[in-house]
Amino acid sequence: MSRPAVAISPRKARLAGRRLLFRPRSITGLLLTSFALVALPLIVAIVFSVIYVDRLTDQSERLVLQGVEVTRYSKRLSSLLIAMERSTRQYEVLESDELITRFQRQASDFDQMIDALGALELDTLPDWNLDALRSQTQHLATQLSGRPENIERAIEQLGAMQRETELIADQGNLFVDRELSRLQSTAANARTFLLLCVFALMPGVIVLTAFFVTVISRPLRQISAAVTKLGDGDFERRIRVFAPAAELDQLGSRLDWMRRRLATLESEKQQFIRHMSHELKTPLASIREGAELLRDGTVGALTESQAEVAGILQQNSLELAKLIDNLLDFAAWQQQHARLEYERFDLNALFEGIVARQRLTIEGKQLDVVIPARPLTITADRDRMHLIIDNLLGNAVKFSPPGGRVTLAAERVGEATLISVADQGPGVSAHERSVIFDVFYQSRENQAHADGALRGTGIGLSVVLECVQAHAGRIDVDSAPGGGALFRIHIPDRHAV
Known part of the structure; x- marks a missing residue:
């Protein structure tokens, strides 16, 4: 079976097209x-049946x-x-011409029955036997017309014909028995043929069905x-x-036209984000440097x-720079998330390293950030893990009250690593936990607790979710002990992925 959505060369397509006589x-x-093709073997079997x-x-x-x-004839x-x-016998006694006429009429009816028996074409009843009976009947009719003196001889001849007639009935029964045997033999052959058709045609029907299902x-x-x-x-x-x-x-x-169109739109989107981010970061750097000098x-x-005022400018310029970095990270992740x-x-x-990077914001809110004391190694994409921890720590710092505590923890659980980030902020309400990782979703309840920070873009947690899922992992949010988000x-x- 060929792999889906793989490009086929024009030459292969032409060769494949030639192989299809009917398309x-x-x-x-x-x-x-x-x-029709699947039903054809069944139709053949039905016709022969x-x-x-x-027959x-x-x-x-x-x-x-x-x-x-x-x-009936016998x-x-x-x-x-x-x-x-x-x-x-009556003629022997009465010698009446009327009896001779009746005998002739009966002889004529006898000849007609003989002709009817011959028309049946029974192979067990030869024609010469019927012709002999016909000749004897005609001979007797002729003798009686001549007024013979020895009537007893004619009567004896009629008795012999009676015995031959009984033989005709026996031959008819023999014909019926033989034809019945042939009928039984034909029925047995038909049953055998139908069974062979079933066992021979059903695999063909199954093969054709499987072929067309595949096609x-x-x-x-x-x-x-x-x-x-x-x-x-x-x-690509x-x-x-x-x-x-x-x-x-x-x-x-x-679909391929749609792919090209989407690729063009995606390229234009990435280019727009890069250009706008660059255009925003250039004056922002000047604002941040000026605020630091002041x-x-x-x-x-x-x-x-x-x-x-200078502190507020500096703090918000840092927040704005972080939002721009999130936009760039999100764009890069959307472009290369599978690699x-x-x-x-x-x-x-x-x-x-991440705590040191956010040290200025942490010190500004006088937060206590706790990290594990013992080293713990992990095999993962370092850049993506940096994105995960940086975004979660940034959220925890952003929503933590001044003088609060943010706790980073990591431990081995079976064949996996469990990382947790907890704060003492307002937490995440139960009805928002199912949508907080959606792109561009922003919690209105928690924005009031951000201590004057800039409103986020709502893409930080969506980037976290995509990075975690790329590692075949999962992420969930709950309430931290003592309040806050966990x-x-x-x-x-x-090796377990």
């Missing part, structure tokens, strides 16, 4: 064709009709012979995989759907109120 233009045509049933019907009808006719012949013998489902899987790739932001690989229906090919072409008294001593570079490093050293991160070992 429906629509999905409906493809389904009808597949159903009908032929066998028709059995013909044989049974022929057997019934011929058996009944043979019985009884009629026997009755006619008895009537002819009676007429002969129909493969392009659907390609389309599904292509849509998934587009949803994940993978716009070309989308090409090669399917037995032209409609699906057109759908693949439209606060340090480089340009002259400041009054208490002026120093307070993690695993390495083994000391998690406590990462904690110390973020717990579960990062499995790389």
